[in-house]
Amino acid sequence: MRTQVGIVGAGPAGLLLSHLLARQGIESVVLEARSREYVQQRVRAGVLEHPTVELLREVGLGARMDAEGLPHAGVSLRFEDADHRIDFAALTGRGIVVYGQQEVVKDLIAARLADGGDLRFEVSDLALDGVTDDPVISYTRNGQREELHCDVIAGCDGFHGVSRGAFSGETFDRKYPFAWLGILAEAAPIQDELVYANHANGFALYSMRSPEVTRLYLQVPPDTDAGTWSDARIWDELRLRLGTEINEGSLIEKSVTGMRSNVREPMRHGKLFLAGDAAHIVPPTGAKGMNLAIADVRILADALESYLRKGDETGIDGYSDTCLRRVWRAEHFSWWMTSMLHNFPDEDAFQRRIQLSQLRYTVSSTAAATSLAENYVGLPHGAI
Ligand code: FAS
Ligand code: PHB
Numbered sequence: 443m444r445t446q447v448g449i450v451g452a453g454p455a456g457l458l459l460s461h462l463l464a465r466q467g468i469e470s471v472v473l474e475a476r477s478r479e480y481v482q483q484r485v486r487a488g489v490l491e492h493p494t495v496e497l498l499r500e501v502g503l504g505a506r507m508d509a510e511g512l513p514h515a516g517v518s519l520r521f522e523d524a525d526h527r528i529d530f531a532a533l534t535g536r537g538i539v540v541y542g543q544q545e546v547v548k549d550l551i552a553a554r555l556a557d558g559g560d561l562r563f564e565v566s567d568l569a570l571d572g573v574t575d576d577p578v579i580s581y582t583r584n585g586q587r588e589e590l591h592c593d594v595i596a597g598c599d600g601f602h603g604v605s606r607g608a609f610s611g612e613t614f615d616r617k618y619p620f621a622w623l624g625i626l627a628e629a630a631p632i633q634d635e636l637v638y639a640n641h642a643n644g645f646a647l648y649s650m651r652s653p654e655v656t657r658l659y660l661q662v663p664p665d666t667d668a669g670t671w672s673d674a675r676i677w678d679e680l681r682l683r684l685g686t687e688i689n690e691g692s693l694i695e696k697s698v699t700g701m702r703s704n705v706r707e708p709m710r711h712g713k714l715f716l717a718g719d720a721a722h723i724v725p726p727t728g729a730k731g732m733n734l735a736i737a738d739v740r741i742l743a744d745a746l747e748s749y750l751r752k753g754d755e756t757g758i759d760g761y762s763d764t765c766l767r768r769v770w771r772a773e774h775f776s777w778w779m780t781s782m783l784h785n786f787p788d789e790d791a792f793q794r795r796i797q798l799s800q801l802r803y804t805v806s807s808t809a810a811a812t813s814l815a816e817n818y819v820g821l822p823h824g825a826i
Contacts, residue, residue, distance in 0.1 A: 443471075443588065443589065443591065444590070444591040444592070445469050445470060445560070445590060445591075445592055446463075446468050446469045446470065446592065446593045446594070446750055447459075447463055447468060447469070447470040447471075447592060447593065447594055447595070447596055447746060447750075448470070448473070448577065448592035448594070448595045448596070449471065449472045449473065449595075449596045449598055450473050450568060450570075450579065450595065450596070450597050450598060450599040450603060450604070450605055451472075451473075451474060451597070451598035451599035451600060451603060451718075451720070452472050452473075452474035452476075452478075452481050452547075452551070452561060452563065453481065453547065453598060453599075453600060453718065453719070453735070454546055454547060454550070454718065454732050454735050454736060455596075455598035455717045455718030455719070455720070455735040455736070455738060455739050456472050456474070456596065456598030456717075456718075457472065457547060457550035457554060457561075458735075458736055458739050459598060459717065459739040459742060459743055460472050460554055460559055460561075461501060461550060461553055461554060461557075461559075462501060462739060462740065462743035463743055463746065463747070464554070464557055464559060465501060466743065466747040466751070468743075468746060468747055468750055468751070470559075470560070470596075471560045471562065471590055471592075472554070472559070472560065472561045472562065473562050473565045473568060473579060473581055473590070474563045474564070474565065475564070475565060475566065475568070475599075476563065476564065477563050477564050478551065478561075481547055481551075481563075482544060482547055482548050482551065483544060484543075484544055484547075485542070485543075485544060485626055485694075485695045485697075486542075486543040486544070486731075486732070487542070487543040487726070487729065487731055487732040488540055488541075488542055488543070488650075488651065488657055488729070489538050489539075489540055489636075489649075489729035489733075490507070490511070490538060490539045490540075490541050490546070490732075490733065491538055491729070491730075491733040491818070491819055491820030492536040492537065492538065492819045492820045493733070493737065493820045493821075493823045494733045494736050494737075494820065495507070495538075495539050497736065497740060497823070498546070502553070503549050503550065503553060506545065506549055507539060507545070507546070507549070510541065510545070510652070511539040511540060511541035511545075512539065512540040512650065513537055513538075513539050514530075514537055514539070514540055514635050514636065515529065515530050515531040515635075516528050516529045516530045516531065516537075516635055516815075517530075517636040517637070517638060517818065518633075518635060518637045518638070519637075519638050519639075519640070519783075519801060519805055520639035520640065520641075521639070521640040521641075521798065521801045522798070523685060525637060525685075526805035527635075528804075528805070528811050528814055528818075529811075529815075530818065530819050533808070533811055533812045533815040533816070534812065534815045534816050534819050536819045536820075537819060538729075538819055538820075540636075540649065540650060540651070543732050546732070564583070565581040565582065566581065566582045567580075567581060567582045568580070568581040568604060569581070569604065570595060570597075570604065570605065570608050573595060573711060573712050573713055573714035574711065574712030575712070575713070576591070577592045577593070577594060577595045577712075577713045577714065578590065578591050578592070579592065579595060592713075593713070594714075594715065594746060594749075594750070594758075595713060595714045595715070596715050596739075596742060596746075597714055597715065597716045597717070597720045597721075598716075598717050598718050598720055598735075598739070599720050600719040601704070601719045601720070601723050605714065605716055605720045606706050606716060606720045606721065608711065608714055609711035609712075611706050611708055611711070612706075612707045613704065613705070613706055613707075614703075614704065614705045614707070615702070615703070616702065616703040616704070616777070617664075617700075617701070617702050618664070618701035618702065618703075618725060618780060619663075619664060619786060619787050620644070620645075620661050620662065620663060620664055620784055620785075620786075621661075621663070621664045621666055621698050621699060621700050621701055622647075622659045622660065622661065622662070622698065622699045622701065622726065623660045623661075623666060623671055623676070623696070623697075623698050624657070624659045624695070624697055624698075624699060625658050625659075625676060625695065625696045626651065626655060626656075626693065626694040626695040626696075627655070627656045627658065627690070627692065627693050627694065628654065628655060628691040628692050628694060629654075629655070629656045629688070629689040629690055629691025630653060630654055630656070630689050630691075631650035631653070631655075631689070632686070632687060632688065632689055633648050633650075633686065636648060636649050636650075637684055637686075638727070638779075639683050639684050639685070639783075640782070640783045640784070640797070640801060641682065641683035641685075642785070643679065643682060643683055644661035644662070644683065644784065644785045645659075645660070645661035645683070645727075645783050645784045646658070646659065646660050646661070646679075646680055646683035646684050647659040647727075648680075648684050648688075656689065656691070658676075658680055658688070660676065660683065661784055661785065662698065663787075664700060664701075666698050667698070668696050668697055668698045673690075673693060676696075677690050699726065701725040701727075701780065702723055702725065703723070703724055703725060703773055703776065703777055704722060704723045705721070705722045705769060705770070705773060706720075706721050707762070707766065708762040708763075708766075709721045709738075709762040709765055709766065710758065710761050710762045715742055715745075715746075715758070715761060717735065717738040717739050717742050717765075718734070718735030718738055718739070719731065719735060721738065721765070721769070722734065722769045722772075722773065724772055724773055724776035724777075725776050725777070725779075725780040726776075727776055727779040727780040727783060727784075728775045728778075728779045728780075728817070728818065729818070730772040730775065730776050733772075733820060734768065734769060734772045737823055738765050738769075740823055741757075741761060741764055741765055741823075742761060742765075744757055745757025745758045745760070745761050767826050768821070768826055771817070771821065771826050775817040775818075782797060782800050782801060783801075
C-alpha cells in the first residue's frame with residue numbers, strides 16, 4: 443500500500459493534520475493503536491484558545507463547537523481568600539471556548555469519515571523504517587502484518603508513541619513535584635468561568651464541560667493513587683481550596699495526571715515530522731497542550747502541501763524552527779502559571795513570598811494582567 447502522508451496517531455494532531463491535508467488535495471492514512479470508541483471518550487483538555495477556535499471554524503469544524511461550546515471572556519485567580527478576575531475581553535479583545543478535547547476528536551473523526559478519510563484503528567506493533575529516504579510504516583491490523591509506503595510520515599502519536607524515539611535529538615525535561623487529581627462530575631457548575639486557586643493546602647482548578655458537567659482538579663503528590671481519595675474527601679478539599687460552594691454529583695471520571703515539561707529538538711528527521719505531544723508536553727496549568735498540537739499541524743499541513751505539490755522544500759526545512767518558537771513560548775507560559783499557582787513541597791518562606799508577590803502584581807497591574815491574558819487566549823498563529 444502507498445500514500446502521500448502516513449500519520450501515526452488519531453489524537454487532535456493526527457486527525458486535524460489529515461483533515462487539513464485533505465482540504466489541500468493531499469492523501470493520507472491515519473494509523474491509531476486504540477479503538478475509535480476509546481479515543482472518542484478519552485477525557486483530556488478542555489480549553490480552546492482563540493487561534494484554535496478560529497482555525498476550526500475556518501476549516502469547517504466549528505458548527506458543534508459554536509452550538510455546544512462555552513465562550514468565556516476571562517478567568518479568575520484565587521489567593522489570600524479572594525478571587526481576582528483577569529478580563530480577557532477588556533485586555534485583549536479576545537476570549538476562549540470551553541469545549542472538551544473529546545468533542546474536538548469526535549468532530550474530526552466524523553468529518554474525516556464523511557470525507558472518505560482512511561482512518562485505521564486498533565493497529566499494533568507499529569514500526570517506522572526508511573525515515574530519511576523511503577519511509578515505510580509496518581503494523582499489524584486484524585491479525586495481518588501490513589506495510590504502508592509513504593512520501594513522508596507525521597509522528598502524531600503523543601508522548602508515549604514510537605515516533606519521538608525514532609531518531610536521536612536533544613531532549614529538555616522538567617518534572618514537577620506534584621500531580622493533578624482530576625474529576626468529571628454530573629453536577630451543574632456554579633461558577634460561570636474558570637477559577638485557578640493557590641491555597642495553603644495546594645492548587646485547585648474549577649472548570650466545566652457543559653451546563654450539566656463540572657471539571658475540577660486538585661494538586662496532589664506525584665505518586666497519588668486516585669483510589670485513595672474518596673468522593674467526600676475530594677468535594678471537601680475542593681470547597682476549601684476554591685472557597686466556594688460546589689454542586690456535588692456522580693463522578694464520571696477520576697484520574698491522576700503527572701505534571702511535566704518536555705521538548706524534543708529537532709521536530710523533523712529526514713521525512714519524519716513530529717507534531718503535538720510526540721514533540722512536546724506542558725503542564726496543563728496554561729491549557730496549552732492540545733492548542734499547541736493544533737498550531738504544529740497547521741504549519742505542517744502548509745509545509746507538506748508546498749513540498750508534495752510543488753517540490754518546494756522551504757516549509758519543511760523551516761518546520762522545526764518555526765514550530766519551536768511557539769512551543770517554547772507555551773512551555774514558558776505553562777511553567778510560569780504552574781510555578782505561580784502550586785505549592786512546592788520544598789519551598790521556603792522566601793519562595794512563598796515571591797509567589798504571592800507575583801500573584802498580587804499579576805492581578806493589580808494592567809501590564810502584567812495583559813501578559814497573562816494574551817498568552818492564555820493564545821498569541822495569533824505565526825505571531826512569534
Ligand atoms: P495524543 O496523545 O492526544 O494522541 C496521540 C495518539 O497516538 C493517541 O490516540 C494514541 O493512542 C496514539 N498512539 C500512541 N502510540 C501509538 C502507536 N505506537 N501506534 C499508533 N497509535 C499510537 N492538555 C490541556 O490543555 N488540558 C488538560 O487538562 C489536559 N489533560 C491531559 C490529561 C492527560 C491524561 C494527558 C495524557 C494529556 C492531557 N493534556 C491536557 C494534554 C493533551 O490534551 C495533549 O496536549 C493532546 O492530547 C495532544 O494531542 P496529540 O499530540 O494528538 O497527542
Ligand atoms: C479543563 O477544563 O480540563 C482545563 C482547563 C484549564 C486548564 C487545564 C484543564 O488549565
